[in-house]
Amino acid sequence: MTAADRVYQIIKTRILNGQYPAGSYVREATIGQELELSRTPIREALRRLVSDGWVEAIPHHGARVVAWTQRDVEEVFELRVLLEPQVVRRAAPRINAECLTALDDLAEQMEALCESGDDASVDEIAQLNNRFHAELVAAADSPRLQRLLETIVQIPVSRRSFHRYTRSELHCSMQHHRELIRALSLGDGEWAASVMRAHILAARAAQLRPAAGDEEAREPALRRRLHRA
Amino acid sequence: MTAADRVYQIIKTRILNGQYPAGSYVREATIGQELELSRTPIREALRRLVSDGWVEAIPHHGARVVAWTQRDVEEVFELRVLLEPQVVRRAAPRINAECLTALDDLAEQMEALCESGDDASVDEIAQLNNRFHAELVAAADSPRLQRLLETIVQIPVSRRSFHRYTRSELHCSMQHHRELIRALSLGDGEWAASVMRAHILAARAAQLRPAAGDEEAREPALRRRLHRA
DNA sequence: GGACATAAAGTTGTATGCAATGCTTCTCGA
DNA sequence: TCGAGAAGCATTGCATACAACTTTATGTCC
Structure with missing residues (x-):
């Protein structure tokens, strides 16, 4: 299991826990230094989360946790x-x-x-x-x-x-x-x-x-x- | 439109054209030097193609174009x-x-x-x-x-x-x-x-x-x- | 006082270099 | 001759540095 896989799971869990509330931005750098990883695996995890519909990518603005209506x-x-x-x-x-x-x-x-x-x-x-x-x-x-x-x-x-x-x-x-x-x-x-x-x-x-x-x-x-x- | 987006489209087109036949491997480095890009945007494009079901990722072996049965x-x-x-x-x-x-x-x-x-x-x-x-x-x-x-x-x-x-x-x-x-x-x-x-x-x-x-x-x-x- | 322009800061996008991992092949021994 | 082990190779995985872009804030001019 790669680091990106772990990050994917971690972010997903945090979204479920409400730790990352809907509408908030998930910063690559922030998580990176928290988990002591570079931005690369975090980026990859975020891309997967985007394609799975958990977060949405705002160009040049970051990944935002989707708000369910x-x-x-x-x-x-x-x-x-x-x-x-x-x-x-x-x-x-x-x-x-x-x-x-x-x-x-x-x-x-x-x-x-x-x-x-x-x-x-x-x-x-x-x-x-x-x-x-x-x-x-x-x-x-x-x-x-x-x-x-x-x-x-x-x-x-x-x-x-x-x-x-x-x-x-x-x-x-x-x-x-x-x-x-x-x-x-x-x-x-x-x-x-x-x-x-x-x-x-x-x-x-x-x-x-x-x-x-x-x-x-x-x-x-x-x-x-x-x-x- | 980012470089990764373009690469995504290019690879997808080539798969459709049969330029990348089913079962063949798509190498990050190969495409990178062909398009004069680093592996980073190619990696990202391949990840998206994997999650879209166009190619499958074989761990440490590369991205293989899926064969339809x-x-x-x-x-x-x-x-x-x-x-x-x-x-x-x-x-x-x-x-x-x-x-x-x-x-x-x-x-x-x-x-x-x-x-x-x-x-x-x-x-x-x-x-x-x-x-x-x-x-x-x-x-x-x-x-x-x-x-x-x-x-x-x-x-x-x-x-x-x-x-x-x-x-x-x-x-x-x-x-x-x-x-x-x-x-x-x-x-x-x-x-x-x-x-x-x-x-x-x-x-x-x-x-x-x-x-x-x-x-x-x-x-x-x-x-x-x-x-x- | 307001509006526009410019600069600065913060974020993502990309390049490059190195580490790790799995496979293949070659060699040595039985 | 066959099998097992080790070394080398090819590829991906990750880290770091830099570039580009967007937004925002501040200052100046109208």
């Missing part, structure tokens, strides 16, 4: 509604027993955490959910589809999404997982695709709904970022 | 069948008269060239067709959708595709354009999306069809696979 979020969901069902449509005839078992395990763990319902569990559920989707993408066996999804499903959106679910919505989401597994185990791609479509549209509804008041207190910056239009 | 082509069409209809679905309620006029002009020019039917015309039709699709993408007004399509619809595939059309298929394609314009002018997104889906599937069929009969001798197994669907 409501419209951006809607755009992403519009594309996910198309692409994620395609993932399971492809996965259905290709998936093997081993993968199905893994999905089953993940679903079970998520359901268990869903019962407790505290805030730490929600974060853990989000992680497991990411692994669930990653398993599906792997089963779809389409490098381009995988790359497209990685490009658009940026974690700033999906990460906090579970916190916006009501209890019943969370339950519904768990049901989707189970139904997906059933459809996939029967090799029924269209069934699976329909469930996935509902799954994404449910996430979209929760995401686009105005947040509860506590969200504002807990993470005002993020909320503003998401709601700015 | 039949499977890659199928993957791309599978995604285009999803994304391109979405373009016109979005465009339908957003398109304005000016854009419709432009589309009409393009369609007319293509039809005129279609009549002559010689080989030079086919190239010209391909160019006009690209502009036609570009107009639609612009009307869709979705930067992410645009970027996704630019990423996957790489010219190596779409460029020669018209040469594979029979005369009647070419005529069919022109009909699609007209029908698209009608649907869009009425604001009927689903109609437009259906036409576009047929348009892409027709292109796919022509593309995946064995070229001139030599394909059969060369790779009979492949042909069977292609005709199964």
Whole structure:
């Protein structure tokens, strides 16, 4: 792993943490001396982040962390509604027993955490959910589809999404997982695709709904970022 | 425009021309001394080409021009069948008269060239067709959708595709354009999306069809696979 | 007081040199 | 003759220095 790779990861993490807030500039020299590296690997990392859509390059002015608008979020969901069902449509005839078992395990763990319902569990559920989707993408066996999804499903959106679910919505989401597994185990791609479509549209509804008041207190910056239009 | 931008364009063009054949290595130093530039801007251009999927980076071995397999082509069409209809679905309620006029002009020019039917015309039709699709993408007004399509619809595939059309298929394609314009002018997104889906599937069929009969001798197994669907 | 011009500072863009890494080839030994 | 190891070579990875460009601030002139 090269230095540029590490820098790429570090900057990405910092953007997610809010350490580099949306709209702020990421200076090559600043990070360079902080990480004790020259500007060269930082430049390369920033270029990758630009092409991945995390920051935007302003000519002769630096790399600015992109600010997500409501419209951006809607755009992403519009594309996910198309692409994620395609993932399971492809996965259905290709998936093997081993993968199905893994999905089953993940679903079970998520359901268990869903019962407790505290805030730490929600974060853990989000992680497991990411692994669930990653398993599906792997089963779809389409490098381009995988790359497209990685490009658009940026974690700033999906990460906090579970916190916006009501209890019943969370339950519904768990049901989707189970139904997906059933459809996939029967090799029924269209069934699976329909469930996935509902799954994404449910996430979209929760995401686009105005947040509860506590969200504002807990993470005002993020909320503003998401709601700015 | 920076030197790196120019190098990016130059290399891309050369890949399209076949000047850099698939599987060959693009050396930083070689291009550098040829264009009388240092390796730095060439490096940057190559990185962008890697992230755009034109070349692949082999660690410590250089940048290799990607070789397209039949499977890659199928993957791309599978995604285009999803994304391109979405373009016109979005465009339908957003398109304005000016854009419709432009589309009409393009369609007319293509039809005129279609009549002559010689080989030079086919190239010209391909160019006009690209502009036609570009107009639609612009009307869709979705930067992410645009970027996704630019990423996957790489010219190596779409460029020669018209040469594979029979005369009647070419005529069919022109009909699609007209029908698209009608649907869009009425604001009927689903109609437009259906036409576009047929348009892409027709292109796919022509593309995946064995070229001139030599394909059969060369790779009979492949042909069977292609005709199964 | 305002506007324009000039200069200075800060940032990215490029060149060059050196270090590190992986592969190939040649040689030596069994 | 075959295999293993070491050396050399080619290439990328990184650091540093310099150039070009843009913005901003300040001073002067109207």
